[in-house]
Amino acid sequence: MNLLAAFGSGLVFGIGLILSGMTDPGKVIGFLDLAGNWDPSLAFVMGGAILVGFFAFALAGRRSKTFLGAALHLPQRRDIDNRLVGGSLLFGIGWGLAGFCPGPALVSFASGVDPAAVFVAAMLGGMLVYHAAERLIHEPRRRAT
Amino acid sequence: MTLDWTHFTPWASAAGGALIGLAAAMLVLLNGRIAGISGIVGGLLVPRGGDIGWRLAFVGGLLVAPVAMSFYEVNPRIDAGFGTLALAGVLVGIGTRYGSGCTSGHGVCGLSRLSPRSLVATVAFMAAGVATVFIVRHLV
Numbered sequence: 031m032n033l034l035a036a037f038g039s040g041l042v043f044g045i046g047l048i049l050s051g052m053t054d055p056g057k058v059i060g061f062l063d064l065a066g067n068w069d070p071s072l073a074f075v076m077g078g079a080i081l082v083g084f085f086a087f088a089l090a091g092r093r094s095k096t097f098l099g100a101a102l103h104l105p106q107r108r109d110i111d112n113r114l115v116g117g118s119l120l121f122g123i124g125w126g127l128a129g130f131c132p133g134p135a136l137v138s139f140a141s142g143v144d145p146a147a148v149f150v151a152a153m154l155g156g157m158l159v160y161h162a163a164e165r166l167i168h169e170p171r172r173r174a175t
Numbered sequence: 176m177t178l179d180w181t182h183f184t185p186w187a188s189a190a191g192g193a194l195i196g197l198a199a200a201m202l203v204l205l206n207g208r209i210a211g212i213s214g215i216v217g218g219l220l221v222p223r224g225g226d227i228g229w230r231l232a233f234v235g236g237l238l239v240a241p242v243a244m245s246f247y248e249v250n251p252r253i254d255a256g257f258g259t260l261a262l263a264g265v266l267v268g269i270g271t272r273y274g275s276g277c278t279s280g281h282g283v284c285g286l287s288r289l290s291p292r293s294l295v296a297t298v299a300f301m302a303a304g305v306a307t308v309f310i311v312r313h314l315v
Contacts, residue, residue, distance in 0.1 A: 032205070032206055032228070032229060033228055033229060034232070035201060035202075035205035035206055036202065036205075036206050036208075036228075036229040036230075036232035036233040036236070037232040037236040038201060038236060039198045039199075039201040039202040039205070039206070039210060039233055039236060040198070040232065040233035040234060040235060040236025040237040040238075040239075040240075041198075041236035041237070041239055041240055041243065042194055042195075042197055042198040042201065042236075043194070043198035043199070043210060043233075043236070043237055043240070043279075044236065044237040044238070044239070044240020044241070044243075044244075045191075045194055045240050045243055045244055046191045046192065046193070046194030046195035046196075046197070046198060047191065047195065047240070048191070048240060048241065048244045048247060048249060049187055049190060049191035049194060049244070049247065050187065050188045050189075050190070050191025050192050050194075050195065051184050051187060051188055051191065051249075052191070053249055053251060054249060054250065054251045054252055055251060055252065055253050055254075055255070056182070056251065056252025056253070056254070057182060057184075057252075059254070059308055059312075060179055060182055062301075062304040062305050062307070062308040063305075063308045063309070063312055064176060064305055064309070065176065065312075065313055066176075066177075066312055067177055067178075067179040068176050068177065068178055068179055069178075069179040069182045069183050070178070070183060070185075071182070071184050071185065071188040072188070074184075074185050074188040074189040074192060075189070075191060075192035076192060076282060076283065077189060077192060078189040078190065078191070078192025078193040078194075078195070078196060079192040079193065079195040079196035079199065079283045079287070080192075080196065080283060080286050080287050081192075081193065081196060082193050082196025082197055082199075082200060083196040083199050083200060083283055083284060083286075083287030083288075084287045084289075085200075086196070086199065086200030086203060086204060086287070087203060087284070087287045087288045089204065090203045090204055090207075091288075093204075095207075096203070096204055096205055096206060096207040097204055097205055098205050098206070100205070100206055100207045101207050102203070103207050103208055103209070104203075104209070104288070105209065105285075105288075105290065105292075107292060108290075108291055108292060109292070110291065110292060110295050113273055113274065113275070114274050114275060114292055114295060114296055114299075115274070115295060115296070115299050116273060116274065117269075117270045117271065117272070117273030117274020117275065117296075118270065118274040118276075118281070118296040118297075118299035118300040118303070119270070119274075119299050119302075119303045120266050120269060120273065120274070120303075121266065121267055121270030121271045121274055121277060121300045121303070122270070122299060122300035122301065122302065122303025122304040122306075122307065123263075123266050123270070123304075123306075123307045124262070124263040124264065124265070124266030124270060125263075125267060125278075125300060125303075125304045125307075126303065126304035126305070126306070126307025126308045126311070127255060127259055127262065127263035127266070127307055127311065128253075128255045128259065128260050128263035128264070128267075129253070129254075129255070130260075130263065130264075130267070131212075131267065131277050131278040131279075132212040132213045132216060132267065132271060132277050132278075132279070133212040133237065133277070133278065133279050135264075135267075136212065136216070136234070136237055136238065137238070137240055137241060138251060139238075140237070140238040140239075140240070140241050141241040141249070142241075143251055143253075145253045145255070145257070145260050146251075148257050148260045148261055148264065149260045149261070149263060151261075151264065152260065152261040152262070152264025152265045152268065153264040153265070153267050153268040154216070154220065154268060155264070155265060155268060156264060156265040156266065156267065156268020156269040156270075156272075157213075157216065157217050157220050157268040157269070157271075157272050158220055158268075159265070159268070159269060160217075160268065160272040160273060161217070161220060161221050161272070
């Protein structure tokens with residue numbers, strides 16, 4: 031049941047990405063191109079998503095378990111650190127260069143769009159590099175304690 | 176600034192956005208998880224026992240979506256060459272893991288939760304995206 035719910039969520043998420051136009055990098059770059067021919071569509075995507083999401087998360091915040099009885103894993107951190115800002119800036123540069131963020135890139139890859147496959151392979155590579163670097167940095171410290 | 180009326184799709188984008196919000200609602204209210212794509216995929220790259228099934232199921236649904244939407248025509252405009260795409264992919268991969276989220280985790284779920292961290296992250300990646308597009312499209 032939990033797996034079916036997660037599958038359904040992914041499916042609805044992907045359908046939303048396609049319908050909203052987010053699998054067209056030109057549309058994303060059109061939104062980020064404030065100095066050019068501006069396409070405000072992405073603001074409508076986020077508006078629609080947050081409008082629904084706001085009520086869902088407000089409801090989730092008042093519950094101790096999910097409707098399927100699973101534990102709620104909600105982020106608790108509230109501190110703003112360099113990692114958050116630095117990582118988001120790096121992400122934004124990549125997003126602006128290609129017009130792809132992780133979700134739409136995966137959906138486009140599944141649609142058989144070749145450039146998306148290049149992007150997804152590089153993105154997974156970048157994530158692996160990050161995880162490897164994290165391990166290198168934290169492993170000696172963990173061993174010392 | 177001029178408005179690109181040819182490509183502007185307020186209704187389809189708002190409806191698609193509402194579906195994305197619905198998907199995030201399903202995942203948190205049924206599975207208790209945040210629908211952040213980079214976090215879900217990142218967790219699959221360093222798998223921990225008992226934490227893999229729901230991630231695989233979600234990504235599976237995401238990858239099946241184009242089949243369900245095969246009637247809907249999408250004509251992606253991709254200007255970036257393979258080198259730029261590869262560089263962009265690496266930056267997005269490292270950046271989203273380092274910054275703990277992307278457009279979905281911070282931009283949709285985080286802002287829906289009124290998280291100050293996600294607001295800062297969203298402003299940061301939007302600003303970097305706008306600056307990058309300005310440099311690539313209008314300066315280079």
